Amino acid sequence: MWIDEETDAQPRVPLSRRRVLRTAVAIADEAGVEALTMRRLASELGVEPMSLYHHVANKEAILDGLIEVIVGEILEAVGGLSGDDGWQAALRRRILAAREVLLRHRWAPAVFQTRKEIAAPLIAYYDGVLAILRSGGFSWDLAHHAIHALGSRAIGFAMELFQPDDAGSGDDDPEMMAMMAQQFPNIAGMMAAIVHDDPDTTLSWCDDQSEFEFGLDLLLEGLERRRSS
């Protein structure tokens, strides 16, 4: 009972929206969004599931709150940036800083995509993007196109359907490889060439990062050409 008393003695911090959202983010980070259930969230907080509903309307509101938290982190990461080396460099810096936040919360893009309306907190982020474009001499119209062209890349996320590097790991079965080479000669040729160039192609964070930057630079350069023409 001495132990019980000591346990009780810990001042039980009261539940709050903020605390609910912060542990929700922690669960998603550690176990993925699919593991984020009201019951798990409650038990992680040492509380009954129904207690959560005093601080958030429902689970949808928690997902909205998750986005709020992540966009908050992005705005913070992006707040201290500076430099007068042109709009391309400035926007590139902003986007790569946002990307670093997203890499810490890999579930976030999927959650962003489930919201049907634009996530309100993102407006502040995009206002900053527009500020950079305008100071670089973009018309309102071209700035508008630019935002659409960047899409989710504007916050550092590019949806990749195809990880060519994945397929390389399935080389346990040489027979299947041969069949694939026949059916998909270009895929097979590309993979052979890539493996030849760089046998270490498995370290995929670096790869993803440089591929992201490649695509981003393509867009930024294209936009600059449109602007100056």
Place this chain on the structure above:
Amino acid sequence: MWIDEETDAQPRVPLSRRRVLRTAVAIADEAGVEALTMRRLASELGVEPMSLYHHVANKEAILDGLIEVIVGEILEAVGGLSGDDGWQAALRRRILAAREVLLRHRWAPAVFQTRKEIAAPLIAYYDGVLAILRSGGFSWDLAHHAIHALGSRAIGFAMELFQPDDAGSGDDDPEMMAMMAQQFPNIAGMMAAIVHDDPDTTLSWCDDQSEFEFGLDLLLEGLERRRSS
């Protein structure tokens, strides 16, 4: 009982994987993926939920099957294309044809994103993309970069987080508009300029389409410059 007999007389088409997947696509098209439950799918097929498990392993397998069907439609749409007007035109045609299929199944990109490995049927599609790039003179390495740079745009889907046009519809509250103009001057400025240019900006399919093409052309042009340098 006459009626009963007539009803029974309809040759009850037996369940099959193909029939399961086709009605699954129909449900997703009409009511969204979130409405696609085993129970709903079964009742739409006039069968008990458990009967489905004789033709598909589980719900995950159905989602994989959904992708298989959609990629099948894409490959069909893309199969008859031709023209010798250069790789840019050829790839543009292929991607826009794929996009038309996706616009008929708007839930599809979200399902693509839930699969952790690359959807196997997509390999055939990408092999065709690579064929176009190679015939246009791309090195394996640059073709590889190109595929990453295109990302989901390669099958006609660009993830948009921000629909600036949405925000315009919230103009019922002039006080909020004023507050927004103060807090987010660039967003407000852009929206004012866009509404001024084109009061009909609400017809958003056309807009989305032209914005998609704008971004796609930016990438294609950038890739051509990389190729020819």
Place this chain on the structure above:
DNA sequence: ACCTGAACACCGTTCAAGT
């Protein structure tokens, strides 16, 4: 005002049984 417990209407899925 805040938290709880039991209950409800949904899920996907297992199991044993029917034809």
Place this chain on the structure above:
DNA sequence: ACCTGAACACCGTTCAAGT
């Protein structure tokens, strides 16, 4: 071989009750 019915372990959430 194919389909069924009851049951189980999960969901999010409502409601009435506790402090």
